[in-house]
Amino acid sequence: MSLIYQFRRLAFAQVLLGIVAFCLAAQNPGMLLVAGSIGALAWYVTEGPNGRPLPRWVTNIGALAAVAWMLVELFAGEGGQQPVDMVVAMGHFTMWLQILLLYSEKTNREYAQVLVLSVLQMIAASVLSVSMVYGVILAAYCVLALVTVLLFHFKSTSDKVLEHNRAAATEPSKAIRPKPVVGRGHRWHFRFMTVAVGLMCTAVAVAVFVISPRADDTHNPITARDASGRTEAGFSQQVSTRSSPGSRGGREPVLNVRFYMHEMNIGGENRPPWLLRGAALDQYNQVTQAWSRSRSTNAHDFRLSLPSEGVTLVDLPENTPTIEAHVTLRQLGHNVLFTHHLPSFVQSSSLAAVGFNAVDQQLTSEDASGALVYTVAWPVAPQENVVERYREQVGRHASDSEMLRQARDSQLFESFDRDYARGWPVQRGRVTEYTQALLAEHGLSRDPEALHTDDDAAIARVLTDYFREGFTYKLTNPDVPDHQDPVIQFLFDHRSGHCELFASGLAAMARSIGMQARVVTGYVASEYNPVGGYYVVRQRNAHAWVEINTGPGQTWRTFDPTPPADLAEEHRPRAGWRMVLRQLYDHAEFAWIRSVVAFDQRSRQAVMDGIQHTIQGGDEAEGVNWLKEVGEFFRDLPDYWRLDRISWTIAGLIVVAIGICLAYLARLLVLRRQRLVALQLTALPRAKRRGLARRLRFYLTMLDMLERHGYHRPSWQSPFSFAQELAEANPMRFDPVVALTEIFYEIRFGHRELDGDRKRRISAHLKQLEHALVRTRG
Template sequence: MNFNTYFRLTSYATVAAAALALFIAGGVGTWLAIAFLLVMILAWKLEGTRWQLSERVALIVILASLPLFYLDWRVMGTYLDIAYLEGAIRERGSVEVAVLAHLILFLSGVKLLQRKADRDWFFLYLISFFEVLLSAGLSTSPAFLGTLILYLLCALSTVVAFEMQKARRKVTAKQTQLLVPPDSTLFRKLPMRLWRRRYLETRRLPLVSLGLLVLIVVLALPFFLIAPRTASGALKRGGIGISGFMGFSDNVTLGEIGHLKADDEVFMHVRIDRLGSAPPAGLRWRGVALDEFTGKAWKKSALAARSERKESERGFFQVGTTEDINHLATQTFFLEPVDTPVLFGAPRIVAVQGSLPFVQIDSEAALQTRPHDQERVVYKVYSDITEPPPTVLRSDPLDYPAPAARYLKLPAASDPRVAILAENVVRRAGARNGYDQARAIETYLRDSYAYSLDLKAGGPDPVADFLFNVRSGHCEYFATAMAVMLRTQGIASRVVNGFLPGEYNEAAGAYTVRQSDAHSWVEVYFPQTNSWVTFDPTPPAGRTSRARSGLAGQL
């Protein structure tokens, strides 16, 4: 084997080892790996022939292919959504990482088919290095160590051969400048310093190889050692693993939901498997309900915090009842790893089904299970989404039982102007029953105040500051203001934190719910029918998820 063949062999082996690492890490699929192998074989056969691509043609091919990678990004996103929701894959990896892997492999393939100068070989080595780094971020398998060692061996040999190739060309160029045959007596006598320089350059090769080895180990191994701790590759998780999650605990300070709404990270996917009867306007994914207001925060009272733990070997947990099974809407939730034990569902939840160790339901019908900040949770929810008709609710005299008194309590230092405002709103609307009074206050807040994520309301009484000074805020302030105004009129109410439906993906048949879809609203208690009815005083600007289609029009 001559030196040129050896150099090409080590170079191709380095590229192949990097691609193998990417394949083992799950960055590319089997068919794409086979296609790249065929490209490598073809490139090897074409080396030194006129059929290799010129530099200009290779550049045109790369530029012309860029729109295809945008299409790849769009198609890959839909494919991952469908496979993820249907259970074909256990994790929905990052679309951007997958497309990046495709792009890197494509660039490598084009460069292999091109006529290569030293800079092209160097570009191939650089691409292979980034492939290994990407593989380290994706990998959770010890097999990656084997491919890493293989790559290091190939890369070390390639760097040595590459430097020797450059040194040989440099000596040949010097010989040519002498304008005498390389084997002449004059050449053998005169240019000894040139030969010494050649040998000195060759002696640098171990240092160059050692430097490359240290660089790869320092950069790649930390990725591999850190990533498996989360039971998923650091890049494969696509940023999932939400920490510092706020707004869904037993004590929620005004403003926490607003912080969530500033983040577009995916929180969960929801697929409606069976709709049941026609849903009420504004169907939402209910999380926690809070009954006690301190003036600056909502929390669960001692009565509300009482809970019942349900366990089931079959994974079916009944938490409520329904008069008609045809009213049930079935939803499947794909909840991403997040540091909250809350389970979400459309109100009113009747049953939960899934591989859950237990389900805990509190006095406000909020559900929890064990925390799942390192794993995805999939479960079904059966909800009776019907509400009593307005005619029935208007006839309710609101004779509350003693336990409902906690839904009427207000802080002792509440601003008296809030009660006066509520009374004026109700009187101007001509509302003569609890239902119409609630609708009047809801409409007043929705039409008279502006929606904003800026947290401007504050001071000792944030509600009064919102109503009489700032006059703008996000959903928490609207919901809190309505609940407080209702309580001043003797109407039992509580605040609920959850999510808007989210963005509907027609291809996947599911909603993508992001943290920015977090929302607060009000539930009003009607004792005659023992029902909690949803009211949402937030203006339309704060109740709109991203563009939706299909069933979203009903939601």
């Protein structure tokens, strides 16, 4: 195959790979199916047996249509999402231009255009995706693009020389194309040059990546949502009691988290699930029938500068046991940072500042990129008067803020605190009477006008147990007439629904008797990955629960009214060998995000310190410990995975199948090498070997027939000498061997073709030899 023809194939492959990468980054499988099919068909239409490019006027009309489509996408985008719409629209535009160029008549100018457009499309895809799969595709694309560009240089040079030769020739039509290179092994020279250039480019890219990491104050609004305009599925900063989740949600990972206590990883498969709170919703709108965060609460949001060493949100007594979570938020579809209730410390070198609200303790990011790494800590046991100390601590960090001066006004806080997260607006009298009757059964009661009572904690537990024991959990919410409130229907009629209704029902009953209660949305962390030692939280793990203020000295506490068994069943990870493979893949993607996507100044410093430590010789003891840890990891790997008997059986069968495949492949390679030696083709270029091997297959058939009857040709003996030796021993029997060997020499060294006459003679000689060998054996 000529290098020029190879360039056309690689250019076509580069365009298709770019289309696949962009559609995957934009999460648009429909576009991948349509554009990929149309693009793949271009090779047959233009390069097939009867291939003809489209007329120029057709491609011009198509280009105008692509421009129109881009304008429609740009101006049809929703407000506030324009940056993503622009990237996606430009990506679609470049994609259709490439497809049009594939169908058109291509000179070097068109090839240059299509290659440049393909690179621009990959840049757009890189803006949209931080997936490890896309990273692998991008690496393959870079290798393919490098080879294609080098071949394009050969082609353009060859075309220029051919053009000059035709201009100087007396008969331009007889001018032949020059060879790109001269000398034996030029293909290996080209491959060596490609590898060398690729390694140099990789070294430069890695050096630039390490030396110039993502800045601490990076703000990339384009990655704030995905390319299709959807915010992150599952979690929401609003809860509609009328809508139904309808399904368990997607399996796409949202975040990874490790939990530490006293610098020890306390995660595990057999531990109870963790609740990671995101949004605290204190207002119920009886018109929209949805929970949201009130404007008065939003007014108490503060902006806190975040130095590299982190910020203490509240001072804790000395030696207070705390839990620390290291969170990798894979892709941000909102500004919420997930944490446990009552955070005391936050640190992230990826953020220059965080938003914090001392009223509902919600953490938000103000300048986050698509992937985010942060650390948050909280006390094991709730601290007394912690909300008041939050306000004092925040004041020391943001004393120059107007919002802070308002927050420090004690009268403002007193009036706000009494009304915050209280009162139920829908059929309050009915809900209050219903709640008081339930409490009376347990010997409890509460004055709805009182802000706090000594029995608030016991009341909250009674209400929580009431929902856990007397209501049915379902993945779908019941249908409710438009004139009815879903929470009221849930409490008095249906008594079944999803976690949003359970949380709404508990909050409604608690607020109807004067307690402060808010609905919290976040995630359940229950899927533990033993390979990496962290929890994987997916979109399907979204959950809603309630926080209730149980009084001074006890502060806000978490209460989950959803039946624990149903919650565990819904969020239980899948088991079996597929889960093991998923854990390995998740860990690889987790390492990709932490090491590449979220690479920042802190990560860079760790890399540079490691390099310096290695150059200086390191510590021999540390090296021994490192090897010991690796050995312990592989030793304990079966215990980490805890596979059942069926999973181990399946895994064993897979390993055996892989071993058989590798052995079979090795055998094929050995046989192929032996056949090349027998045909004396080892010194030829690989491209010529294939064609000659096919044409000389008859000679291998002859050798197989002879070997079955005990006649082996030594590796040192030439084919002609072997045939002559057999003929001298028995001319009548082995004359066909001499004839077949002569044809072998004609094709192998005489460059003759395997025409019809030679095929007939070969068939006749093989039959004659077979009959002679059979008669001899008989």
